[in-house]
Amino acid sequence: MNLSDGGVTAPKGFLAAHTAAGIKYSDRDDMAMIVSEADCVSAGTYTRNVVKAAPVIWDREITASKAPVRAVVVNAGIANACTGEEGMGYCRDTADAVAKVLQDVEPKQVLVASTGVIGMQLPMDKIRGGIEAMAKDLSHSREAAGLAARAIMTTDTIPKEASVVIEVGGSKITIGAMTKGSGMIHPNMCTMLCFVTTDAVIEKNALQAALSSVVEDTFNMVSVDGDTSTNDTCVVLANGMADNPPIKEGTEAYDTFREALFEVLKKLAMMMAGDGEGATALFEVRIEGAKNRQEARTLAKSVVTSSLTKAAIYGHDANWGRILCALGYSGVDFDPSDVTLTFESAEGSILIAKDGHGVGFDEEEATRILSRDHVTAICDMHMGDATATAWGCDLTHEYVSINADYRS
Amino acid sequence: MNLSDGGVTAPKGFLAAHTAAGIKYSDRDDMAMIVSEADCVSAGTYTRNVVKAAPVIWDREITASKAPVRAVVVNAGIANACTGEEGMGYCRDTADAVAKVLQDVEPKQVLVASTGVIGMQLPMDKIRGGIEAMAKDLSHSREAAGLAARAIMTTDTIPKEASVVIEVGGSKITIGAMTKGSGMIHPNMCTMLCFVTTDAVIEKNALQAALSSVVEDTFNMVSVDGDTSTNDTCVVLANGMADNPPIKEGTEAYDTFREALFEVLKKLAMMMAGDGEGATALFEVRIEGAKNRQEARTLAKSVVTSSLTKAAIYGHDANWGRILCALGYSGVDFDPSDVTLTFESAEGSILIAKDGHGVGFDEEEATRILSRDHVTAICDMHMGDATATAWGCDLTHEYVSINADYRS
Numbered sequence: 001m002n003l004s005d006g007g008v009t010a011p012k013g014f015l016a017a018h019t020a021a022g023i024k025y026s027d028r029d030d031m032a033m034i035v036s037e038a039d040c041v042s043a044g045t046y047t048r049n050v051v052k053a054a055p056v057i058w059d060r061e062i063t064a065s066k067a068p069v070r071a072v073v074v075n076a077g078i079a080n081a082c083t084g085e086e087g088m089g090y091c092r093d094t095a096d097a098v099a100k101v102l103q104d105v106e107p108k109q110v111l112v113a114s115t116g117v118i119g120m121q122l123p124m125d126k127i128r129g130g131i132e133a134m135a136k137d138l139s140h141s142r143e144a145a146g147l148a149a150r151a152i153m154t155t156d157t158i159p160k161e162a163s164v165v166i167e168v169g170g171s172k173i174t175i176g177a178m179t180k181g182s183g184m185i186h187p188n189m190c191t192m193l194c195f196v197t198t199d200a201v202i203e204k205n206a207l208q209a210a211l212s213s214v215v216e217d218t219f220n221m222v223s224v225d226g227d228t229s230t231n232d233t234c235v236v237l238a239n240g241m242a243d244n245p246p247i248k249e250g251t252e253a254y255d256t257f258r259e260a261l262f263e264v265l266k267k268l269a270m271m272m273a274g275d276g277e278g279a280t281a282l283f284e285v286r287i288e289g290a291k292n293r294q295e296a297r298t299l300a301k302s303v304v305t306s307s308l309t310k311a312a313i314y315g316h317d318a319n320w321g322r323i324l325c326a327l328g329y330s331g332v333d334f335d336p337s338d339v340t341l342t343f344e345s346a347e348g349s350i351l352i353a354k355d356g357h358g359v360g361f362d363e364e365e366a367t368r369i370l371s372r373d374h375v376t377a378i379c380d381m382h383m384g385d386a387t388a389t390a391w392g393c394d395l396t397h398e399y400v401s402i403n404a405d406y407r408s
Numbered sequence: 409m410n411l412s413d414g415g416v417t418a419p420k421g422f423l424a425a426h427t428a429a430g431i432k433y434s435d436r437d438d439m440a441m442i443v444s445e446a447d448c449v450s451a452g453t454y455t456r457n458v459v460k461a462a463p464v465i466w467d468r469e470i471t472a473s474k475a476p477v478r479a480v481v482v483n484a485g486i487a488n489a490c491t492g493e494e495g496m497g498y499c500r501d502t503a504d505a506v507a508k509v510l511q512d513v514e515p516k517q518v519l520v521a522s523t524g525v526i527g528m529q530l531p532m533d534k535i536r537g538g539i540e541a542m543a544k545d546l547s548h549s550r551e552a553a554g555l556a557a558r559a560i561m562t563t564d565t566i567p568k569e570a571s572v573v574i575e576v577g578g579s580k581i582t583i584g585a586m587t588k589g590s591g592m593i594h595p596n597m598c599t600m601l602c603f604v605t606t607d608a609v610i611e612k613n614a615l616q617a618a619l620s621s622v623v624e625d626t627f628n629m630v631s632v633d634g635d636t637s638t639n640d641t642c643v644v645l646a647n648g649m650a651d652n653p654p655i656k657e658g659t660e661a662y663d664t665f666r667e668a669l670f671e672v673l674k675k676l677a678m679m680m681a682g683d684g685e686g687a688t689a690l691f692e693v694r695i696e697g698a699k700n701r702q703e704a705r706t707l708a709k710s711v712v713t714s715s716l717t718k719a720a721i722y723g724h725d726a727n728w729g730r731i732l733c734a735l736g737y738s739g740v741d742f743d744p745s746d747v748t749l750t751f752e753s754a755e756g757s758i759l760i761a762k763d764g765h766g767v768g769f770d771e772e773e774a775t776r777i778l779s780r781d782h783v784t785a786i787c788d789m790h791m792g793d794a795t796a797t798a799w800g801c802d803l804t805h806e807y808v809s810i811n812a813d814y815r816s
Binding site: 048049050051052079081082083084117118119120230307308311312314315317319320321322324325327328329330332333334336337353355356357358395396397399400401402403404 | 457459489491525526527715716719722729736740742744761763764766803805808809
């Protein structure tokens, strides 16, 4: 399955736009819009944080219903979280404004998403201005998708897009997606914003099932800082313009679609982890030989979340004791004297610990391997066949700088 | 109850020593010893990490038995964790060496403790040399206790001691303690080393019960970085030289003793949090109005552990949204629109958020309050009467510097 770097406009019938509405940033785009030419079946997964931002509440109601969706509008700078009834009203006002400028679109067909500072209210005049500007600028182009992906960034340093083409029942189906996320990122739903478009004909149940299961193994395996956001949102819109035979759960076509969705979201999850706030490296943790999948996931997430391990990765230090320590406090029971640990990167691979203690490896070689921008720790638990992979990043001075003064 | 700054030699019949054995550090003490003139009843609490250092396994067996204890020997620099059978052998050898140089002491009456790098073996010649030097230098003095507390430090910047005198049944009882801990610190047992001495006459069951319950509300409510160490150890030795009527569980005397122990360990817990690696401030989180004590503890620990909140405290930024967010992902259910948040320090107190959203506070005043070296966030959940307090510290550039290159 070959991923390409196209984004949300790659599938048939999707348009994107972007604009600088001046919500909080100056001199950059801060709003994006995705519009489908045809009604879409939708699915969504959202933050499990008890404190849910207003757009999460708005979107969840829509994607849980059978109502068709036509558009998504996103702003960066202000999260519209902890904003009470006033914030909920602004979701409605935003959807109203989109419905007003697009033809044949109802407010309840518009998803909204926000990211940025918690606790501030949205400046609705600027939001309305942005929507009006974007409505005039909607485009099918590759470029429009790329600029939309850039417009929704906060502390991200690179825009994140992916797309893939598959064949189902003789029809060509395309999936495209864009995501943002760099801080306040920790497994429990997407921990960021992600918008997926596809021209597939697919039943609503199948779309939601595919999304939920893929998110478990992609975005929910990412951690930048252990903080689960109030705004996490991942929605997928399927407009059916590929004219394929409808995809239903439990079929081969469903498996193909799910696999394609997995590849797209996995790529975005890895991009997000590698672009974690202040990160210099993508840190991948692969657990092998675990007793079952759940334990493998728990072990992988415990290591990828360890501040001490992440700081060691920043220092290119093969501090394997911290990794064993993090496995040990994960809550999973295992015999430390059975664990094998290997580090791997584009530079090669090196065995670091075996049977629970160090093997007298070459420190210089280890440092060379750990100096690349994608570093993998492979822990074999020797207890069974289950595996899991988690993605995170190193903990750097820059992370502290970014977050010691984010609001100003 | 007035705490004084005396340490482990404050109770009758306890001596301390310290030495520079050259285990890993140069130009500083790195070993300490506590010896009691009389047999001690002991109690201990240890790390819940599956990966347990050799000294933890050694001590746990002794404090779980009814055998008397006479001495504790501690080294800094190497943790003797992930060291297999060889490491266990070194615990025995260390205890043998102590028994050899002290009169009437058996190896099984000697507790050992180590802190430092994981995965390296102890240099036993240096350990033996240190023990011989300390045996000649044991002292009842206040100064010896202070230098012992300094000798067990790793990345700590200050030694940590406390003591208290209480009266039980007409007898004066003293409790003294020293602790170390600065990184790899997260609630799940002491998350550091702590040695408590007392001259109380107390039944073993009562001593263990008092210690276990006090640790839950003190050291187990501290987090520096979310990493639970392999070496966490908190032991208490009671040599009975105060000649008080024996303290039993369920009595007033027990309550008095427990309260005194609580005050001593709470002070040390706060010192440890405030001296967290790279910390510029002690960050205290007080939950009020929770439904029950367990939920209060969970909420407090979730906030004190949040990297984003800790970075905001470093930046003196009243970023209350991050605190609400961390409450929200704690796993406790609550209504965000009921939460009140106040910041407090020696500079004063300021209401920041009410009914789940910001109250338009004076940012400059908030920054002034957050600029002190002890900052408290008070979250009233308005759900019940339960309270809990957790202690941590800010997340700083220095934390990253320390941990990106700890091994070298």
